[in-house]
Amino acid sequence: MKKSFLFFVLTFSFLCTKLIAQSPDQVKINLPAGFTSEVIAKNLDRARHIVVNGNGDIYLKLARVRKGGGIVRLRDKNGDGKIDDTTRFGNYGGTGIAIKDGYLYATSNTEVYRYKLNGNEPDTAHPEIIVKDLVAGRQHETKSITLDNSGNIYVTIGAPSNACQLQDRVTGAPGQDPCPLLEKTGGIWQFKADKKDQSYADGIRYATGIRNAVGVDWNNATNTLFAMQHGRDGLQDYHFYPDSLSVELPAEEMLEVTKAGDNFGWPYCFYNQVINKKVLNPEYGGDAKTVGRCSDAKSPVMSFPGHMAPNGLLFYTGSQFPEKYRNGAFIAFHGSWNRAPLEQKGFLVAFVPFKNGKPSGDWEIFANGFAGKEHITTPGQAIFRPCGLAQGPNGSLYVTDDAKGYAWKISYNGK
């Protein structure tokens, strides 16, 4: 009797931890051996991208203004390794944030701002508008940024559409041809990093045919721009494959822009990772196999399962992590919704090893467990959704979450 009661209690508590949603602080981030994670911020609201200054100050861009600021700075004033100073500034929500050559850059959904760093103090009273009047539609409206070593800033401008159909998101609606959205969206634009008040006329459409890229980074090893493409939704409604396979399509893509004007094919094409080809979208007469005009569209350097939503990209240049991570790419996957009613995927940080500027192996899961449950069917069930990545001055990796506004520092302590 006693035994069975004990059994009941144990089973019940086991089921509780397995089935009942955990509280945010109970969530354990799973990492490879030798790595540890530490929560460095909580409940900041929607923390999107992140950057760490050379002195260790951490800047997070919030999707919306909270407590008087759309940018949060976290500082460890007394050097004990704990954040003891939080300040906020910037009266706009947004996603992008970066530091280059003594300036902090941040984006709203229509502008790019920058703040001079006097020593390590941003001149928050005098933001300069570097780029303005960018298109922000009702979807894919956020702007991400990265900078090269030649004085340029790259701004992603997502297309406010799924596949440029005459009627957005209507299954069977034909695609517009040519797609008028490509003129001002659906690509990555290059602007001067130090020139005020630029807009489309001052910039270059550096890459096109990109539906929406949120994760973007300049790779200093190759001196090229890399971007993570969010593939189109709703392909499964065309039933080219059984549902369990259709839901994997199209691939989420890692794109390398090697020259100005590179075209990755949206909205006419998608990357079918089953046959490893860019093929025509059904809105443009495609059947998931026909290549047609997509022979001119550039393929990704690495593909990932559909709808996982890569929102952060970082090439790791530190020396704290083991050798295999150097010059490789970390990718923060926000997690899917377009896989319903099947299980949702993503909610993790992936790693792609690189050698001589090319992926040298398949992608792998680096950090997992952010959802708080192993299997989830809706994104709302996920406790955390990874979004931004940054590297600290001592080589630690930082990850943000835009569901609750948490941030983690991941360090390597192994031998």
Next chain:
Amino acid sequence: MRVFVFVLVLVASVSNAQTKKIVTKPATKVAATSSAGGLKASITRGQSVYTKYCLTCHQVDGSGVPNMNPPLIKTKWTLGSKTILIQQVLKGSSGKVEIDGDTFSNTMPPLKTLTDQQIADVLTYVRNSFGNKASAVGIGEVKAVRAKTK
């Protein structure tokens, strides 16, 4: 078959271009229970309509997708005016929806090609699932709103 769908969509888009003012007076004359087979049968049929046309965006538990597709759980839209709800299905959505301080901005395609019965059933299902408890939507109500939405 696909051509037929294309034509339907085109017809829907053309007639949808001339949208009219939101009808505020619900068709109260028609009993809500006029759906074939009563409430339970309507909910069952509605679930299959939901699974086919709504689930990907609004999710299996009606929780929606943060920032994109609004939840259907105990919101003023789901439990409120049936006329607005029917219009939402017929016309789709192209404006930002705000619920409890959160905004949802994805495009909802018009589902005008669904029959009156299907719309009545799916809305009855939504209003009686995910923790919701609200009156059924009848075919006559859908018919009346559709007539004024042309």
